[in-house]
Amino acid sequence: MNRIRRTAPAALLLIALLGAWELYVDVKGSTFSLILPAPHQVAQALYTDRGLLWSNFLVTAEEVLLGIVVATVVGFLLAVAIHFSPTLRRAAYPLLVASQAVPVVILAPVLAFWLGFGLLPKLVVVAMVSFFSIVVTTTAGLAAVDPDLLKLMRTFDASRARTFWHIELPAALPGAFTGAKIAVAVSVIGAVFAEWNGSNSGLGYVILQALPQLKAARGMAAVVILSLFAIALFALLGLAERLALPWVYLPSGKEQTA
Amino acid sequence: MIEAPAKEPRELNGEDSVRVELVSRAFQTRRGRVDALAGMSLHAAPREVVAVVGPSGCGKTTLLELICGLQPPDSGRVQAGPAALMPQRDLLLPWLSAIDNAGLALRARGVPREQARKAAAPWLERFGLAPFVHTRPAELSGGMRQRVSFLRTLLAGKPVLALDEPFAALDAITRQEMQGWLGHVLESEPRTVILVTHDVEEAVILGDRVIVMSPRPGHAVREIEVPLARPRKRTDPAVVELREEALTALGVQA
Numbered sequence: 001m002n003r004i005r006r007t008a009p010a011a012l013l014l015i016a017l018l019g020a021w022e023l024y025v026d027v028k029g030s031t032f033s034l035i036l037p038a039p040h041q042v043a044q045a046l047y048t049d050r051g052l053l054w055s056n057f058l059v060t061a062e063e064v065l066l067g068i069v070v071a072t073v074v075g076f077l078l079a080v081a082i083h084f085s086p087t088l089r090r091a092a093y094p095l096l097v098a099s100q101a102v103p104v105v106i107l108a109p110v111l112a113f114w115l116g117f118g119l120l121p122k123l124v125v126v127a128m129v130s131f132f133s134i135v136v137t138t139t140a141g142l143a144a145v146d147p148d149l150l151k152l153m154r155t156f157d158a159s160r161a162r163t164f165w166h167i168e169l170p171a172a173l174p175g176a177f178t179g180a181k182i183a184v185a186v187s188v189i190g191a192v193f194a195e196w197n198g199s200n201s202g203l204g205y206v207i208l209q210a211l212p213q214l215k216a217a218r219g220m221a222a223v224v225i226l227s228l229f230a231i232a233l234f235a236l237l238g239l240a241e242r243l244a245l246p247w248v249y250l251p252s253g254k255e256q257t258a
Numbered sequence: 259m260i261e262a263p264a265k266e267p268r269e270l271n272g273e274d275s276v277r278v279e280l281v282s283r284a285f286q287t288r289r290g291r292v293d294a295l296a297g298m299s300l301h302a303a304p305r306e307v308v309a310v311v312g313p314s315g316c317g318k319t320t321l322l323e324l325i326c327g328l329q330p331p332d333s334g335r336v337q338a339g340p341a342a343l344m345p346q347r348d349l350l351l352p353w354l355s356a357i358d359n360a361g362l363a364l365r366a367r368g369v370p371r372e373q374a375r376k377a378a379a380p381w382l383e384r385f386g387l388a389p390f391v392h393t394r395p396a397e398l399s400g401g402m403r404q405r406v407s408f409l410r411t412l413l414a415g416k417p418v419l420a421l422d423e424p425f426a427a428l429d430a431i432t433r434q435e436m437q438g439w440l441g442h443v444l445e446s447e448p449r450t451v452i453l454v455t456h457d458v459e460e461a462v463i464l465g466d467r468v469i470v471m472s473p474r475p476g477h478a479v480r481e482i483e484v485p486l487a488r489p490r491k492r493t494d495p496a497v498v499e500l501r502e503e504a505l506t507a508l509g510v511q512a
Contacts, residue, residue: 146349148345148346148347148349149345149349149351151323151326151328151343151345152343152345152349153366154326154328155326155327155328155341155342155343155414155416155420156342156362156363156366156367156414157366157367158366158367162365162366162367162368163366166351166362166365166366167351170351170353245353247352247353247394247396248352250352250394250396250397
């Protein structure tokens with residue numbers, strides 16, 4: 001009963017939106033549906049093109065997953081380096097922000113020149129668009145450690161490395177997970193744009209091919225798959241966080257602070 | 259009898275005293291210079307419990323940080339044996355169980371986890387926390403958290419304990435229980451203790467001596483010996499009398 005009550009609003013909203021969309025396309029006529037296909041056409045495309053969509057999904061999924069792994073490792077290490085070096089923070093932060101303003105189209109030819117047309121350049125693009133949120137949230141988590149806790153560790157004669165290992169690292173993990181959750185959402189879009197340059201497979205490539213062929217329904221079907229993939233990754237990360245960091249979800253009602 | 263962990267109990271010697279002589283300490287803040295301490299002196303012999311009371315913001319926490327070597331004095335002299343801090347808030351790590359929190363000081367020195375647990379386990383039992391060994395702080399009561407926090411400081415194996423208002427965050431009943439408990443623990447595990455508190459009664463119940471501090475910039479205005487046998491009762495006329503004496507020194511009209 002509770003479960004129904006919780007999921008009902010989302011389901012109703014989705015049905016209402018799809019209904020409105022279907023009606024809107026119906027009113028606009030069949031020519032318009034070449035630009036914006038109705039939901040039932042998208043559903044049709046999902047079924048008839050399932051083989052094509054699935055094989056290309058596998059390509060995109062690989063790019064996204066590996067890209068996120070690279071982004072997480074690079075982002076986390078960068079956050080730790082920035083945490084330990086205020087100089088590096090001042091030097092690198094403006095560049096990190098600037099890196100997020102670089103459009104993929106500018107980068108793509110250079111990446112193709114350096115890395116060819118395979119998986120590697122796509123992976124770089126995915127990592128580039130998604131590492132930033134991990135750096136920012138992890139750095140914030142590392143910096144948010146209570147200074148009194150660091151003093152306490154000093155009276156325990158803890159070395160800097162042990163203080164990091166026992167205090168700062170675990171304290172930064174919830175932030176790192178938050179960053180990774182933001183990252184998975186943008187990484188999918190990153191993969192699509194990466195496939196728009198020098199590529200002959202992946203859902204981004206499918207979309208790029210479908211639109212000029214007036215197969216908007218197929219493009220939209222690819223978008224549906226990408227969205228579901230992003231949601232699945234997000235949910236999976238949430239689950240992993242609950243398993244890895246159970247203390248974050250403990251009630252803190254009994255906590256007493258002065 | 260519970261097996262005592264390595265390094266415990268330790269014999270205290272003359273080097274484990276605390277001597278603070280005419281110490282001054284100021285801070286530069288955004289709103290200008292703040293003189294936390296000016297001409298503060300204090301002495302604690304080995305195994306002595308010295309309670310420091312004073313109005314809020316009189317530099318008590320600064321005093322403890324000087325004793326723990328966390329900051330240097332601007333002038334004057336601080337001489338103290340190795341000291342471990344028990345912070346005002348318990349500051350237990352939310353991701354560690356009670357036993358791992360208690361053993362943090364050992365882990366900080368590089369002791370392996372299992373060994374730290376072995377050292378902490380008999381103490382948790384002694385402190386009445388045996389059923390909560392694997393419980394995380396969020397699920398412990400305030401009194402239990404303070405006991406884990408105190409144990410963590412005790413297991414640092416330092417002869418000097420710097421306790422910063424350890425029970426300030428507790429409700430009145432729990433605080434009284436914990437004061438009795440701490441007095442009991444210090445009987446069997448003597449340390450040189452500097453107990454900072456704003457609770458005059460707590461100071462008289464637990465201290466061998468009570469140092470009354472002035473408002474900021476803090477310095478000692480009064481030293482009161484507490485030559486009473488333990489455990490002390492709040493209602494004991496001698497305790498009440500000393501409490502009034504300390505309150506008068508603080509400038510509080512009884």
